[in-house]
Each structure stands twice: as structure tokens, then as C-alpha cells.
Amino acid sequence: EIVLTQSPGTLSLSPGERATLSCRASQSVSSSYLAWYQQKPGQAPRLLIYGASSRATGIPDRFSGSGSGTDFTLTISRLEPEDFAVYYCQQYGSSLTFGQGTKLEIK
Amino acid sequence: EVQLVQSGAEVKKPGESLKISCKGSGYSFTSYWIGWVRQMPGKGLEWMGIIYPGDSDTRYSPSFQGQVTISADKSISTAYLQWSSLKASDTAMYYCARHLSSGWILDAFDIWGQGTMVTVSS
Numbered sequence: 555e556i557v558l559t560q561s562p563g564t565l566s567l568s569p570g571e572r573a574t575l576s577c578r579a580s581q582s583v584s585s586s587y588l589a590w591y592q593q594k595p596g597q598a599p600r601l602l603i604y605g606a607s608s609r610a611t612g613i614p615d616r617f618s619g620s621g622s623g624t625d626f627t628l629t630i631s632r633l634e635p636e637d638f639a640v641y642y643c644q645q646y647g648s649s650l651t652f653g654q655g656t657k658l659e660i661k
Numbered sequence: 662e663v664q665l666v667q668s669g670a671e672v673k674k675p676g677e678s679l680k681i682s683c684k685g686s687g688y689s690f691t692s693y694w695i696g697w698v699r700q701m702p703g704k705g706l707e708w709m710g711i712i713y714p715g716d717s718d719t720r721y722s723p724s725f726q727g728q729v730t731i732s733a734d735k736s737i738s739t740a741y742l743q744w745s746s747l748k749a750s751d752t753a754m755y756y757c758a759r760h761l762s763s764g765w766i767l768d769a770f771d772i773w774g775q776g777t778m779v780t781v782s783s
Contacts, residue, residue: 555723589769591706598756598773601697602744610761610771642706646767650696650708650720 556581556645557594558653566661568577573630577643582623584647590628592654596640602641605630635660663687665695665757665774672780673747678753680743681777682708690738691715696770697731697742701753711766712740719765745780754778758778 557580567573577588586606591599601610603619606626616631630637638660643653668682683695685732696711714733721731733740740757755777760769 587767588727590769593706598776599758599770600773601761601771604761604769604771610769644706644708644769646769648767649710652698652706652708652768655705 556648556651558605558643558645558651560643560653560656562642562656563654564657566659567633568661569633571633573628573633573637575623575628575630575641575658577626577628577653579594579626579645581608581622581648583626583650586622587645587647588619588621589644589646590617590643591642591644592637592639594643599642599652630658633658663759663772665759665772666741667755667757667774667777670778670780671776672782674783675747675749675781677747677781679741679747679779680741681755681779683740683742683774686739688759689763692763693734693767694766695733695740696758696760697740697769698731698756698758699753699764700756700776701727706714709742711760713766714738714740747779749783750782751779754779 588606588660591597593636607619694711697709699707709725712719714735721757757774760768761771
């Protein structure tokens with residue numbers, strides 16, 4: 555099973571700043587089958603990025619994904635108040651697994 | 662509108678059985694894999710398994726194999742998650758979610774249900 559490790563566990567930033575979230579896999583994720591989700595309290599997760607770098611429908615272009623192999627990154631270029639949430643990565647190249655999440659909180 | 666609507670919250674006692682549902686609408690229900698994801702209180706997301714409603718092909722995460730049963734009734738566009746004997750440790754929010762691409766067995770989840778909270782307590 556591929557284990558995904560997200561860092562940092564918590565990221566404290568201010569609106570307008572740039573956020574960089576990391577997801578590292580225990581082995582290479584085939585064909586960059588890596589997704590990112592946003593989850594706000596009391597809500598279901600929302601797909602942001604799939605295929606490591608493709609934005610899902612309706613996702614603002616301040617969200618971008620990059621990476622390949624074992625190292626992937628979600629970047630939020632300029633934080634909006636509504637972006638403060640928990641973010642999960644998921645690999646679907648070999649079975650399906652989720653990372654443990656990164657909480658993005660207001661500084 | 663493409664959506665998944667889940668059944669309501671449940672409160673059960675240890676040892677009881679339970680079946681929760683997830684009804685799809687606005688798309689071809691038989692053409693997309695549907696998955697179930699567990700989220701224990703204050704914790705992260707765990708993939709439980711998936712089903713292809715077109716032929717009921719089902720795959721389970723090793724962590725959940727034998728612990729739950731996933732099924733579907735394509736005639737009413739509904740997927741199910743069931744337990745034969747609940748434990749307190751089954752207390753969690755359970756989400757159903759649809760795969761992004763038609764027919765792909767391994768995929769991201771683009772459409773999510775609203776979640777069903779299951780509470781198991783004596």
C-alpha cells in the first residue's frame with residue numbers, strides 16, 4: 555500500500571499570502587494519479603486537483619498542483635478567507651489512499 | 662444537476678445491523694464507480710471500497726474487507742454500505758463519492774454525498 559505523508563500538519567498564514575502544501579508518497583505514484591481535496595468543517599470534501607496538476611471544474615486558478623513520482627505540491631497563490639480549511643492528498647495509481655491532511659489556519 | 666444524496670443520521674447499539682444508502686441522480690449511474698469513505702470524529706479520510714453499479718463489481722480496502730459489505734441496486738440508482746454487527750469503533754461520518762471518469766476503476770472522486778453520521782453507543 556502506498557502511504558502518503560502530508561506536511562506540515564498545520565500551516566498558519568494570513569490572507570493574501572502564498573501557501574505551499576506538500577504530499578510525499580512512500581513509492582512512486584504511477585502516471586501522476588494524485589488528487590487534492592479541500593474540506594471545511596461540517597462539509598464533504600471537494601475535489602480541487604486531479605492528475606497532479608489539472609484543476610477540477612469550477613476551481614479558481616489560484617489553486618495549482620505540481621509534482622511527479624513521490625513528491626507533490628499544492629500551491630494557493632494568494633489566500634482568500636474562504637481557503638482556510640483542511641487539505642488532503644489522495645493517490646489512485648495503486649489502489650486508493652489518502653494522506654493524513656494539512657490544516658491551513660488563519661494567522 | 663449531478664448529485665449523490667445519502668440517507669440520514671443513524672444511532673445504533675453495538676451488535677446491531679445497519680444499511681445506509683447513497684442515491685445518484687443527473688448522470689448515468691451504471692457507468693461510474695462509486696466509493697465509500699470513512700471519517701472518524703476529528704480524523705482524516707479513509708477509503709473503504711468501491712462498486713461499479715453496472716455489474717456490481719466490488720473492491721475493498723484491505724482494512725475494511727470482511728468488516729462491511731458494499732452493494733448497489735442499479736434499478737433505483739442507489740449504492741449501499743452495510744454492517745452485520747456494529748461496534749463502537751464504527752462511529753464515524755460515512756461519505757459516498759463518484760469517480761471522476763466513466764468506467765475508471767482507480768480515480769479521483771469528483772462528486773460527494775453530504776455524508777451519513779453513524780453513532781454506535783450502548
